[in-house]
Amino acid sequence: MVIIQFEWIAGADQTLGLPSYATTGAAGADLRANFTDYQTVALDVNARILVPTGLRLAIPYGFEVQIRPRSGLALKYGITLTNSPGTIDSDYRGPLSIIVQNCGAKSFEITHGMRIAQMVVAPVVQATFLLESVDETARGAGGFGSTGTT
Numbered sequence: 001m002v003i004i005q006f007e008w009i010a011g012a013d014q015t016l017g018l019p020s021y022a023t024t025g026a027a028g029a030d031l032r033a034n035f036t037d038y039q040t041v042a043l044d045v046n047a048r049i050l051v052p053t054g055l056r057l058a059i060p061y062g063f064e065v066q067i068r069p070r071s072g073l074a075l076k077y078g079i080t081l082t083n084s085p086g087t088i089d090s091d092y093r094g095p096l097s098i099i100v101q102n103c104g105a106k107s108f109e110i111t112h113g114m115r116i117a118q119m120v121v122a123p124v125v126q127a128t129f130l131l132e133s134v135d136e137t138a139r140g141a142g143g144f145g146s147t148g149t150t
């Protein structure tokens with residue numbers, strides 16, 4: 001089991017609790033908006049905002065936390081995360097905040113305590129990079145759409 005340590009930021013609403021899995025089979029733990037003044041923020045169409053969670057975290061070496069959109073918010077309202085998936089490295093110790101963007105057709109309200117994103121804990125493999133010839137494959141340099149449309 002991987003343990004992620006959390007710490008509350010001064011002024012955060014601790015009654016919101018730590019990130020949690022909504023179901024026993026969930027891969028992502030829900031993150032909540034934690035506005036220090038318990039406000040509601042209107043996010044205009046095409047606008048983005050940095051939403052605080054009120055937390056700092058410590059991720060063990062060899063792991064990362066990926067920040068992903070919530071599918072229900074994406075489908076119903078067009079709410080997504082601009083840099084999805086966002087990566088939080090094991091050596092980062094700053095505030096955990098979420099870059100939220102409104103790609104929907106109308107303004108969207110982010111309320112204090114709202115489940116705004118999810119975090120997935122994943123292992124990290126660091127590679128060694130070498131400069132040398134690259135072998136050929138049947139696909140070769142075929143890029144976007146090169147394998148067909150069906």
